Amino acid sequence: MAWTPCPATPPSCLPPQLDQLLVIRRWLELTLARVDEKITAVRYENVEMNRRRPPLPPPQPEWWIEYGARGAPAPLPAPPRPAVRLLEQVMPRPRKKRRRREVNRVPRCDAALPEYDRSTLPEGLVTRRQLRETGLSPGGDEGPVAILRCKLCAPRPQWSCTHATRG
Structure with a gap:
């Protein structure tokens, strides 16, 4: 026999004893408090993520004005700059320990x-x-x-x- 949810309006779903009804009420209050705490935590996380998120770039314009002669070739890209190697502090390599020769005495x-x-x-x-x-x-x-x-x-x-x- 499959379980069917109890309609909310008929009182026949709830037990008739007062102490049992009070236990159910307390359990529902505690559960509701836990749900409220979780909702508050998720909202706080969303606010923090939105605060840390960088601003969105401005939207691209649908049109723009080009200055200069029509049909002129696009300017050549600048030549690449030579890579500058920054002096950085490097840890020395560990010395390899050599095995000592046996002494022929x-x-x-x-x-x-x-x-x-x-x-x-x-x-x-x-x-x-x-x-x-x-x-x-x-x-x-x-x-x-x-x-x-x-x-x-x-x-x-x-x-x-x-x-x-x-x-």
Whole structure:
């Protein structure tokens, strides 16, 4: 059976007890108060939106007057202006963290050749640079006979010099 709305005029739709009628009246008053509050809020929002809305542009005229010769070509548009780059403050890029090289440490006692500091080079041994300066070449194919330590390794006497700049 479908619900049919009750006509507003017959009193048969309402309960006969007074306390029930008073509850319905109170419920309708509260509902009406909530509806009034919502109406007031919507009206306030509409007023705020209309206040913030920019004014409408003036309507375009239906006709206008053109001055100048009839049939003359329209003026050429102005050339585009060069773009001006404004100086702006830019945050620096973060530095990339490099992975540190592994240190090849060889104890000096395990080195394949004897090592000498620059100040303690024994007599009779010369560096390749000194040989080039005198116009001589190393004799034979024996290769190096000793290692001349670089300046970086001087404070570390316990480690062998493995730098590429050694003599």
